Amino acid sequence: MADLLASSYTKPLNLKHGDQVSGKIVGKTDQEYIVDLGAKAEGILNKREIEKELQVGDKIEGYVAVVENESGQVALATQKQVMGSRRVMEQSKRWQKFLQALERKSHLSGRVLEINKGGLVVEVDGMRGFLPSSHLTLENLIRKGGSLPAGRQVEKVEELVGREIGLTVMEVDPKNNRLIFTAKKKISPEAQEKMKSFEVGGKLKVKIAAVLPFGLFVFLEDKTTQEALKEIEGVIFSQEVSWEETEDLSKKFTPGEEIEAQITGKDEELGRVLLSLKRLSEDPFEKLSQDFTPDDVVKGTIMETNQSGMVVKLEGGMEGFLSASKAEGGSEYQVGQTTNFLVDSVDKNKRRINLVPFITSTKGLIYK
Numbered sequence: 001m002a003d004l005l006a007s008s009y010t011k012p013l014n015l016k017h018g019d020q021v022s023g024k025i026v027g028k029t030d031q032e033y034i035v036d037l038g039a040k041a042e043g044i045l046n047k048r049e050i051e052k053e054l055q056v057g058d059k060i061e062g063y064v065a066v067v068e069n070e071s072g073q074v075a076l077a078t079q080k081q082v083m084g085s086r087r088v089m090e091q092s093k094r095w096q097k098f099l100q101a102l103e104r105k106s107h108l109s110g111r112v113l114e115i116n117k118g119g120l121v122v123e124v125d126g127m128r129g130f131l132p133s134s135h136l137t138l139e140n141l142i143r144k145g146g147s148l149p150a151g152r153q154v155e156k157v158e159e160l161v162g163r164e165i166g167l168t169v170m171e172v173d174p175k176n177n178r179l180i181f182t183a184k185k186k187i188s189p190e191a192q193e194k195m196k197s198f199e200v201g202g203k204l205k206v207k208i209a210a211v212l213p214f215g216l217f218v219f220l221e222d223k224t225t226q227e228a229l230k231e232i233e234g235v236i237f238s239q240e241v242s243w244e245e246t247e248d249l250s251k252k253f254t255p256g257e258e259i260e261a262q263i264t265g266k267d268e269e270l271g272r273v274l275l276s277l278k279r280l281s282e283d284p285f286e287k288l289s290q291d292f293t294p295d296d297v298v299k300g301t302i303m304e305t306n307q308s309g310m311v312v313k314l315e316g317g318m319e320g321f322l323s324a325s326k327a328e329g330g331s332e333y334q335v336g337q338t339t340n341f342l343v344d345s346v347d348k349n350k351r352r353i354n355l356v357p358f359i360t361s362t363k364g365l366i367y368k
Contacts, residue, residue: 016064024057033047042073044076045076063076113128118130118214130181185270195232208254209233211255261275262280289346298343310327321353322355
């Protein structure tokens, strides 16, 4: 009997994941079809993968999802699901490629898909990733064949879309589908030495090279020769342009325009000098905030509401904030509503006036 049973079952040979197979339905259960694949190999197919009900004797084609399951059977799937499995496997291989590139610090090439205020969305080997604005370089913007030195031609930000740029992997997180790149690279020892001439706190006359949604790139000059530096760049991020928020920098600045800026920091290894325009002028908040003292009654219009609280525009243009934890219980606040508040404190770090509700009713108050 043992010999007979052994001869009636042949372990499926030479089958691989994704192979196309055909067979005849020889049985079915409430959940599965049992398929004779020939050579006495048995396959199973979940009924949910077939829209219509099949009968014993029907022929069927499918693809190998699992060569041998725990019961020794060949698990089958429809073409759509197998191809989906193939895509998952292919995507897994791509993640491995980026993990290796991160470890080896390999240089890659990516195509720019779109631009936003935070940076660039890029595609590398069929995978989408993100290049933060702080990791884009001026060299990425130089138009090939552009003239040098101070008049180097720079691409308009819109012209970056579709371009190939050099990248290295900075962060890989397959679980959260997170792929972050950088375009920065180390500069030469000579350029690193020239970086030492830029002192934090110093002022510079610079020429705007490019205006982007997230800031300004500027050309820097060798203080000795007055020639444009090729490996060293200056950048003024949007938050350092003005004390007040600037929505569209392109309406205020033009490539080629000469401006004065203050050095706020530098990266000698990567050749980047951080600059600021707003720090050359006094913060208007310092003076305007003197008109607000705790317990003052102020009028404001609610501009935005979120889980943490409400942003309120006060008279005179100052920004106020009412924390959700201090909002009056039972009261409904709506965007556009104008009402009175009490000043709670002045927050110089966040440049805003902290508020509390102005209570006009004694209902619910307890007196001792």
